[in-house]
Amino acid sequence: MDILEKARQYEKENHVLAEERPAFHAAPPVGWMNDPNGFSVYQDTIHLFYQYYPYGTEWGSMYWGHLKTKDMIRWEDCPAALAPDENYDKDGCFSGSAIETEAGHVLIYTGVSKDETGLHTMQGQCIAVGDGTNYKKIAENPVIRGNMLPCGFSRAHFRDPKVWKCGDTYHMAVGNSDEEGNGQIVLFSGKDVTHWQYEGVLAHNGGTLGRMWECPDFFELDGTYILICSPQDMKAAGYEFHNGHNSLYFLGSYDKEEKRFLKGAPRSLDYGLDFYAAHTTCLPDGRRILIGWMQSWDSNFIPPEQKWKGMITLPRELSVRDGALIQKPIRELEHYRQNKITYQNKTVEGETHFEGICGRLLDLTVEISSGTFDEFSIDLAKDAEHYTRFLINRKKGILEIDRTYSGMIRDVVCIRRAELPEAGRGLKLRFIMDYSSIELFINEGEKVLSTVIYTPLSARGITFGCDGSAVVQLEQYDIEL
Ligand code: FRU
Secondary structure, eight states: OOHHHHHHHHHHHTOOOGGGSOSSSOOOSSEEEEEEEEEEEETTEEEEEEEEETTOSSOOSOEEEEEEESSSSSEEEEEEEEOSOSGGGTTOEEEEEEEEETTEEEEEEEEEEEOTTSSOEEEEEEEEEESSSOEEEOTTOSSBOGGGSOTTSOSSSEEEEEEEEETTEEEEEEEEEOTTSOEEEEEEEESSSSOOEEEEEEEEOTTOSOSSEEEEEEEEETTEEEEEEEESSOOOBTTBOTTSSOOEEEEEEEETTTTEEEEOOOEESOOSSSOEEEEEEEOTTSOEEEEEESSBTTBOOOOTTOSEEOOBOOOEEEEEETTEEEEEEOGGGGGGEEEEEEEEEEEEEEEEOOTTOBOSSEEEEEEEEEEEOSEEEEEEEESSSOEEEEEEETTTTEEEEEEEESSOOSOOOOEEEEEOSOTTSOEEEEEEEETTEEEEEETTTTEEEEEEOOOOTTOOEEEEEEEEEEEEEEEEEEEOO
């Protein structure tokens, strides 16, 4: 049996029960998941692929796992799409993108191969064409080899192609590093997906912002160009860039003649403990949707008995407001909201609980409209032993997440802080909770914090705390699928 067929058989036989996986977040049927790949629409269905190792909960030789969905809330497992079964990708089918063409659904990924010594790695861009279930690698692979890059550019760090079409030309942005190991994004173009030519360096890190730039994405939104990338090995600066490997965006302009992106300041896409490798697609209705891997490379503990590892964030609708990227939960989530409970103008003093405000599959909005206090906290997934705390410190102007008591039995990072939007404005916090995750959207998507928790599902409590007095509005829905 070939190795793709073997993996398909394995995932069928070892499929983890639905109730042991996230309810509405994309996750692997079994085994390991990292980056989202090939997020695309093909024949009116949304497809999502991902970096996948079915045989264990650690990263291994990479396959492409596959899911499809109509609404990005209910995900359907499809058989694994790609396996590392050719000479040019025997050490992994790394990240990439997908696009619908007349020839079918085209997957563009990085084929990784090491030489016999194991010391030299080649990364090249490869194509597989399929019908939404089965994909065939083409004979011309790799369609872009490292030797098409200018002299000195790394052939070993040349990965994660993002392809899009403009008029009758295909464009591809690829992560790369230069002779000094600095991150850059290189650009290719082609009249079809098989024949490409090198165009230039779209963006360069200028010797700052980490090393290799992984997982690029580049698009126009609301009249601005946006570059997304995931730099490895970043140093923290203030409250920014604490994940080591971080996912960033830049707003800027695009010089079409020079094929160069003139980038503004770097900004974090997410301030939580678990987020990397962001990737977008544009839906037929015009919405630009972003997803990310909801895990940090360095903080990836799971309960020992769990047979799957890695999730994709809730998809987010992107827009640009006041020079910043706004990320909102996809509106499709609202179709699954049930059992609305609201409280208007309630006072929180000391520890406070509101009847009916509890649960683990939730869409909960907490609006703090006024009050005199320094600290305000919200404890989620709570019982006598557990809670995940979101603490607002108005004096310091920060919001802190603490998951120390969220089922961790290893020495993992548990606390992260983010600067709050300027004081004086009200604060609206929308929490989206699935069984093993909490995503917080601040002020209609000005900032997002994504974090994995492994609290037992029986911990369903929610309490509020305040060292003074605060007036809040609450709106809670259960998510029912
Ligand atoms: C990002 C990344 C990509 C690579 C893939 C390998 O998390 O390192 O650059 O293609 O993961 O699994």
